[in-house]
Amino acid sequence: MGVVEGDTLSQTPTYDACIIGSGAAGGVVAKELCEGGAKVIMLEAGREVPPGKFLSHKWPYELPYRGLRGEKQAPFYQGGVSTSIRYEDCDSVSVDRIRVLGGRTVHWNAVVLRYAQRDFKGWSADGIEEDWPLTYDELEPYYERIEQMIGVCGQDDGLEIVPAGKHYLPPLPWRCSEHILHRATNGMGIPLISVRKAVLTTVYDSRPPCHYCGHCMSGCDVGALFNSAVAMLPKAQRTGNFTLRQNALAREILVDREGLARGVSFVDTQAKREQEVKARVVVVCCATVESARLLLNSRSPRHPNGLANSNGVVGR
Numbered sequence: 001m002g003v004v005e006g007d008t009l010s011q012t013p014t015y016d017a018c019i020i021g022s023g024a025a026g027g028v029v030a031k032e033l034c035e036g037g038a039k040v041i042m043l044e045a046g047r048e049v050p051p052g053k054f055l056s057h058k059w060p061y062e063l064p065y066r067g068l069r070g071e072k073q074a075p076f077y078q079g080g081v082s083t084s085i086r087y088e089d090c091d092s093v094s095v096d097r098i099r100v101l102g103g104r105t106v107h108w109n110a111v112v113l114r115y116a117q118r119d120f121k122g123w124s125a126d127g128i129e130e131d132w133p134l135t136y137d138e139l140e141p142y143y144e145r146i147e148q149m150i151g152v153c154g155q156d157d158g159l160e161i162v163p164a165g166k167h168y169l170p171p172l173p174w175r176c177s178e179h180i181l182h183r184a185t186n187g188m189g190i191p192l193i194s195v196r197k198a199v200l201t202t203v204y205d206s207r208p209p210c211h212y213c214g215h216c217m218s219g220c221d222v223g224a225l226f227n228s229a230v231a232m233l234p235k236a237q238r239t240g241n242f243t244l245r246q247n248a249l250a251r252e253i254l255v256d257r258e259g260l261a262r263g264v265s266f267v268d269t270q271a272k273r274e275q276e277v278k279a280r281v282v283v284v285c286c287a288t289v290e291s292a293r294l295l296l297n298s299r300s301p302r303h304p305n306g307l308a309n310s311n312g313v314v315g316r
């Protein structure tokens, strides 16, 4: 996709929103805000790997480790991100550390089941965890909207434990093994249902359908699998309201004297220079680990323990 490289600090305007991270969350928020008329800048620590460069369809003999050891996904973990940061007591953080335009949607498996009514009531129903402060019914319209936005295949199986939407694309056809399995589960009274995936089974939203190659988790080269970089960011860009900075690693969220976010300090990892961007709203979409790290790194007199961390539980 086209890339708008940013201005120097002195020329930088104040954006309505600065979104940090271009994954599932960042991509959807960018599209929505830009289509709503907001001027948005997105900071993405990684850079684009165009679908034509995915290694999904490489033959084993074309790769040193025959496609094992995460070789096919390696282009999505840029700048030594998997090895450059160490944690005090845990080094097993892996896919949460992705660094690429599109985030983990470039190689996710795209299974998108809704939570059921009872999942929101864990404490009342089963005495575990906490009840959510909202209900399934409150979330339902948003499930419906996002499913239509990203394109989800499946069907309503009439099961309370997996509530269904109203706008699915046709379900993925079963393979021989699933028909065989069905014979067994049928006899046991266990329902076997088609998966609900953000995979297109027909042409949808100008994207082609799945060709059943089975390489989703190495990257879908045709965009049948929902990928934020392919399905969301071009829409944001078409509004004329979107500025994308790739290789832009957010280092700290800057706040004003009242402690409210006013912008972001980031490192241009190519030029090896620190820069600032000004924005009325900062949207943190760097996924679990990196979002927590960014908040903890954003210390100021108003927020000595990091941003949004007055209770000290960020990152725990």
Ligand SMILES: Cc1cc2nc3c(=O)[nH]c(=O)nc-3n(C[C@H](O)[C@H](O)[C@H](O)COP(=O)(O)OP(=O)(O)OC[C@H]3O[C@@H](n4cnc5c(N)ncnc54)[C@H](O)[C@@H]3O)c2cc1C
Pocket (backbone or CB within 6 Å): 020, 021, 022, 023, 024, 025, 026, 043, 044, 045, 046, 095, 096, 098, 099, 100, 101, 102, 103, 104, 105, 107, 108, 109, 110, 111, 112, 217, 248, 249, 250, 251, 285, 286, 287, 288, 290, 291, 294
């Ligand atoms: C192999 C695999 C299979 C999966 N299967 C499923 C599945 O079947 N169903 C399901 O629901 N989920 C699945 N997931 C998980 C799903 O992909 C993630 O939950 C989802 O993409 C998270 O979205 P996000 O926007 O929060 O973060 P991400 O998609 O991880 O995006 C975070 C973005 O932030 C960027 N970033 C990080 N730090 C900074 C920084 N300091 N400055 C600027 N940018 C930064 C990263 O480069 C990245 O682009 C899977 C993931 C993987 C890897």
Ligand code: SF4
Pocket (backbone or CB within 6 Å): 199, 200, 209, 210, 211, 212, 213, 214, 215, 216, 217, 219, 220, 221, 222, 223, 224, 225
């Ligand atoms: S074409 Fe279908 S099976 Fe192949 S990677 Fe894309 S979504 Fe997955």
